[in-house]
Amino acid sequence: MSQSLLAAFQWLNDTPVGAGIRESTWWYPVLESVHSVGIILVLGSIWMLDLRLLGLGMRSQPVSRVAGRLLPWTWGGFAFQAVSGSLLLASEAARVYHIAYFWIKMGLLLLAALNALTFHAGVYRHVVEWDDAPAPPFRAKIAGALSLTLWVGVIGAGRAIGYVL
């Protein structure tokens, strides 16, 4: 399993795209800048919903409105980050494979996704009952707090990859 994963990373590393970015002087810094600044879009939308779920921001707005209006931006920002991140990965995949922070970051991303999924399939299904409550129920607060901290971890681990690389 790990052997085929390593092979996949090596393949990605050797693709024309990966090699092209690695060999160009300006592609990598441009992609890295875009990826660093793009996180504002993802965090900006996710954290604002988290603050609402914690009862710490936009308390006057119904939770479903905050969630519904911000979700397209979260997805848009996430897609943007996934594309720029994949290109960055391709350019250094063979080295990144051996960096623990990369796997920590992927693990934290997975946990953040599971948390969001649990929230949407769970307490959010009954949002009509607490939509206008300035302070949402405990389970929603937990989801907000988890999301907030998991994303701090994602950013921390992501920044660390850049330092180790």
Place this chain on the structure above:
Amino acid sequence: MLLRMYAWIDSTPLSIALRHSRVAVPIIETIHLLAIALAVGTILVIDLSILGVGIRRQAVPKITSELAPWTGIGFGAAAATGLFLFWSEAAKMSCKPIFWAKLALLAIAFAFHFTAHRRVTATALPIAPGRERVTAGVSLALWFGVAFGGKAVGLIG
């Protein structure tokens, strides 16, 4: 005169400690990024709402005041961590034109935020007229410009 001041900053025990630590600057940089994401995140939601693609336009004055503490915390933390980052290599930073360009853009963004932007976020029109949309667009361009400028400080020079 200024050069002597930067040299003095670099000679302080704090500056030396920051430079010698392997983890201090990366950690401070990460907090700097998180703080910017928080502050600009609140402005992003407000500007998107003015543009008609965020929360409701009528809610802008309300959400602006509700998010103001977070905008303030974000900017405060970004300024504090930014000062530490500057302190760790003042002479080197001061030689970079991109560093001063970023600070100038930051000053413009702040001036805009507390004047033209504030006038728009204080009103609760159901649909924003064109000039309000321009203000929101300029605000977003300025803040993302500052963010790119900050990233460039680390990459250039």
